[in-house]
Amino acid sequence: xxxxxxxxxxxxxxxxxxxxxxxxxxxxxxxxxxxxxxxxxxxxxxxxxxxxxxxxxxxxxxxxxxxxxxxxxxxxxxxxxxxxxxxxxxxxxxxxxxxxxxxxxxxxxxxxxxxxxxxxxxxxxxxxxxxxxxxxxxxxxxxxxxxxxxxxxxxxxxxxxxxxxxxxxxxxxxxxxxxxxxxxxxxxxxxxxxxxxxxxx
Amino acid sequence: xxxxxxxxxxxxxxxxxxxxxxxxxxxxxxxxxxxxxxxxxxxxxxxxxxxxxxxxxxxxxxxxxxxxxxxxxxxxxxxxxxxxxxxxxxxxxxxxxxxxxxxxxxxxxxxxxxxxxxxxxxxxxxxxxxxxxxxxxxxxxxxxxxxxxxxxxxxxxxxxxxxxxxxxxxxxxxxxxxxxxxxxxxxxxxxxxxxxxxxxxxxxxxxxxxxxxxxxxxxxxxxxxxxxxxxxxxxxxxxxxxxxxxxxxxxx
Numbered sequence: 523x524x525x526x527x528x529x530x531x532x533x534x535x536x537x538x539x540x541x542x543x544x545x546x547x548x549x550x551x552x553x554x555x556x557x558x559x560x561x562x563x564x565x566x567x568x569x570x571x572x573x574x575x576x577x578x579x580x581x582x583x584x585x586x587x588x589x590x591x592x593x594x595x596x597x598x599x600x601x602x603x604x605x606x607x608x609x610x611x612x613x614x615x616x617x618x619x620x621x622x623x624x625x626x627x628x629x630x631x632x633x634x635x636x637x638x639x640x641x642x643x644x645x646x647x648x649x650x651x652x653x654x655x656x657x658x659x660x661x662x663x664x665x666x667x668x669x670x671x672x673x674x675x676x677x678x679x680x681x682x683x684x685x686x687x688x689x690x691x692x693x694x695x696x697x698x699x700x701x702x703x704x705x706x707x708x709x710x711x712x713x714x715x716x717x718x719x720x721x722x723x
Numbered sequence: 724x725x726x727x728x729x730x731x732x733x734x735x736x737x738x739x740x741x742x743x744x745x746x747x748x749x750x751x752x753x754x755x756x757x758x759x760x761x762x763x764x765x766x767x768x769x770x771x772x773x774x775x776x777x778x779x780x781x782x783x784x785x786x787x788x789x790x791x792x793x794x795x796x797x798x799x800x801x802x803x804x805x806x807x808x809x810x811x812x813x814x815x816x817x818x819x820x821x822x823x824x825x826x827x828x829x830x831x832x833x834x835x836x837x838x839x840x841x842x843x844x845x846x847x848x849x850x851x852x853x854x855x856x857x858x859x860x861x862x863x864x865x866x867x868x869x870x871x872x873x874x875x876x877x878x879x880x881x882x883x884x885x886x887x888x889x890x891x892x893x894x895x896x897x898x899x900x901x902x903x904x905x906x907x908x909x910x911x912x913x914x915x916x917x918x919x920x921x922x923x924x925x926x927x928x929x930x931x932x933x934x935x936x937x938x939x940x941x942x943x944x945x946x947x948x949x950x951x952x953x954x955x956x957x958x959x960x961x962x963x964x965x966x967x968x969x970x971x972x973x974x975x
Contacts, residue, residue: 587939590936591894591895591896591936591937591939593829593934593936594828594829594830594897594934594935594936595827595828595893595894595896595936597827598827599824599827600731600744600796600824601796601822601824602796603795603796603797604892604943605797605892605943605946606941606942606943606945606946607894607941607942607943608941611939612894612941614939677940680940681939681940684940684961685938685940686965687958687959687961687962687963688958689958689959689962
């Protein structure tokens, strides 16, 4: 969970960096160039397969752990306080599932046409993005999903380090702070794109 | 000052019966401990020829780990770093309703009322095996130099009394804080280092076998631990587990 999670955390940085160029006022010039670079690089092709594998593993492991943990916890308490627990830490599977639903819709929007059915040529991707983000339903879906992502990351970032045993009296507070910053900036960055496109493009 | 409390206590005949909450009224003194309050209730029940409430207790001074009740949703009650026996009734309000439940976890089945079977913990400790120390006369003090910080960490972990409130607090029913405390207290010191890799592997394996859940770093255990064991020990356990998996050619 932790290794795949950290890999996905790295992926999100790259994904946001490229996608954020959509909001630039250059009619998708830079975005198109970056997409072309990613599509034509053999290295990226290899990494993309690692990414698919990571996503699959992360999902499978999550549900296996969820089932094990549900079995282990026994009968419910009449009164449950769970001090120290946050909404996100208690509901990682739920948040992950909501993100999975979003991911499926998101992949059907762009990935499917681009990579599987080949109905969406690389050059038309920018126009398709603008087209999709002009629908108010999608703007709401994409921004709300980013709230789920933010919550998921707020627990997941530091949790990954703890699971790997990477704990240090000096560095753990830094990791926790970075995790908080990351879990705000990345989803916020993603959420800005559809909102900006909807209102200003 | 005298107090009147309404108690909602989990009553369960034996392991296989269903169990339900029953309501009791008690008049007690605010300086009584939580267990003394239950003693008062049980005395009344015995005089009425009713079945007294079964609960575990031994030293009543916070070091044995026998007592452990979930009081208003919190293992060992509302006070930080305190066992149930050291919790006094002055921390409750006159007229308050107090819900008392047993620990809930698959690996801690209820035997009767508020008593759960915690022998799964004993089996985890047994799985840890031995440490190589000489028997006979006590060795001279300070013959093995140990860094002060390391001793402190080990002693902090050794404070674990094995009460099981970490499991009770965990939404996953995991025993990671308990196992991590045991692994840290032995593994950090030179005397316990010798069998460290093997011990980590066998204790974790036993923990999984007992049906405890997995740690998802919620840290509810840390908040409820009466000995305030830190989740840093869990990171140490994880680190040691990788070590025992990848850096040791032993397969215990």
